[in-house]
Amino acid sequence: DESEVKTLSSLLSSYISQHSEDNEEEDSGKDLKCQICTSNGPSKQFLDVKDTNQSISSLDLKNGSIIAIVPTKRDRPKAGVKDDDKDDKVNLQRYTEFDPFPDIAKSSHTAAARRSRALSRLPSKRSMSYGDISKLRQHMHTIEPQAKGPITRIYMCHVGAQRFKDNCTIMPTKKQLKSGEKEIKIVSRCAVLFGSVNTERVNQSKRVARTSLSTPLYEMEMCKVAKVHAVWEPLNQNNSAGNVYDSKKICNLKSSSSDAKKELERAVKIADSLGLKMIGWIYSYSDDRQGNDNKESNEGALPVFGGDLVVGAMTQIDNMERIGSDDGKQFITLALDANTGATEAFQLSDASVQMVAEGKLTVPDKISRILEAKEAIVIDTKETTSLDSVLCLVNTAMLSHEGSFSGNSGKKSYTKKSGALTANTRKALLTKFDGNDEDLISLLCNFEVLMALDRLIAQDKMSELCMLVKKYSRGQRKAAQLSNNLRLVLKNVLGG
16 A cells, blocks of 8 residues: 555565564664565566665565565674573683582583573474473582581681781880870781691590490591691781781782782791691681671671682682692681681581682672672572572681690780891890700791791701701600701891
8 A cells, every 4th residue: 555655664664563573673664774676587686775765656666576674784683692692691700720629510501501592492492491491400509508528626726816816906106106096906817827637536535444345446436637836927918907808918829920929839838848738717807797787697697708708718729729639628717806806617618619719709899798609509499699608618616726836825926017037036046046956946936937037048948947847846856956057047147
C-alpha cells in the first residue's frame, strides 16, 4: 500500500518491528543499508541503495522484488558471543602458576560456562541440558568447614610475642613530651615466625607407671606440633596509627627487586642455617573488630578478616613454593590484639589457599569479614560469590614456651630501626669476650642479633657463627667453641 509506506526507510522500519527478536530499535531502518535485485535471472545482480529516504515509486519496485538488508557494523553481532557472555567475562589474574593443592584445583568457571553456552547454540542442540549445568559445578570450589589442619597445636614463644606486642606501642619521644604531646600510638605490624615442626603424643597428661598391661608406645596416637623459636619483624614498617599492617614486607615479593624481598631472603637463609624454617606469621590489629560494632553475623566475632585471610594464604603459598608442599602447608596464622595482647591461632583451609593461588580471592578494599569471590563458589549447595572468612579457618590450640633464639625476656629490642645493633647490645657482647665462650654464645642465640651481624661479617664467618649457635641451642656446649679468627672478626665489627 503506497499510501501508507511511501519511502524505503519506512518499509524497512515496518519489517524490523515485525520480525526483530528485540524490538528496541524500531526506528533503526534509516540506519540500515540495503540492496535491490535488478535481475531475477540465474545470475542475480544487486544495486546498492545509497538513499533509503527516496520514494518507493522511484525505485521501480515490482511484486516479488528482492530487497537485501545489509546490517551495519554496530548491529552485526560477533559470532558466538552474546550479551550474557560479556557479563560473565572475568579477568582472573593468578597469584602464581604454582598450585598448592592440585587435587582441588579448578579451571575458570566462567570460561567453562561460556564454552557450554557456545556448544548449546550449535544446530544439533537447542539449549543446555541439566547434565551440562551440573557439569559446571565441577569448575566451582565447594567451601566447607575444615575440621583439622596439618598442625594440631602450636607452642608460641612468649618472649617473642611480648616483644612484638611492645613494638606495636609507640611511646612519645622526649621532644614530643616537651611540646605537650603525650598520646600513646597503637599501630598494626606483622612478623614472620621461624621454628620447627615436631611429633609428639596427642595426650600430654602426666605419665603413669607402666605395666605389662599398658598401651605399647607404638600404639600411642601422635600428632604434629609447631614450635616457634624466633619472631622476625621486617624493617621500615608503617607506623601510622589506624592503618593496617604492611603486608608487602612478607608476601607478594616474587616479581619485586625491593629491599623487602632481599631482607626476607636473608632471614630465611639465616633461619635455614640454624635448622629453622618458616612455620607461620603473626599480625596485630588495633581496631575494635571484637566489639559489637563489627559483628556481621550471629556468631562470635573473629580477629581474622578477609584481607588477613588473603595475606596469610599468599604467605603460605610462597612458603610452599619455596620449601615444598608437604612442609610448606604446615603454616600457622596468629592474630594479636595490639591493645590487650590477646592472641589466637588459626590455620587456613586448603580450598581458600588454592582459591587465592588461582586469583579468585584477592585483598578487598573494605575491611570486613566478607570476601567477594571473582567467580561463583558453592556453599551449602548454593551458588554465591560472598564468602565469610570464618568458613576458611581451622581453630588451632596454642601453648606457651621460650624459643631458643628469642633472646632474654624483658628486653624490648636489640637493634635500631635501621637494623643495626644498639649501643647497649654492642657493650654487652664486648664484655663477654673476656670470659668463657658459653656466655658470649648465649647472647648470640638471638635471631635479631644474628640478622644485624650478617650485615657486618663475611658469609663464611656467618655460616661458622650460625653453626656454633645451633650446636649451643641443642645442648652441645663443649662443641660450641669460637675459633681465634672468628673471635677477632666479631671483636672488630663490634668496635672492640
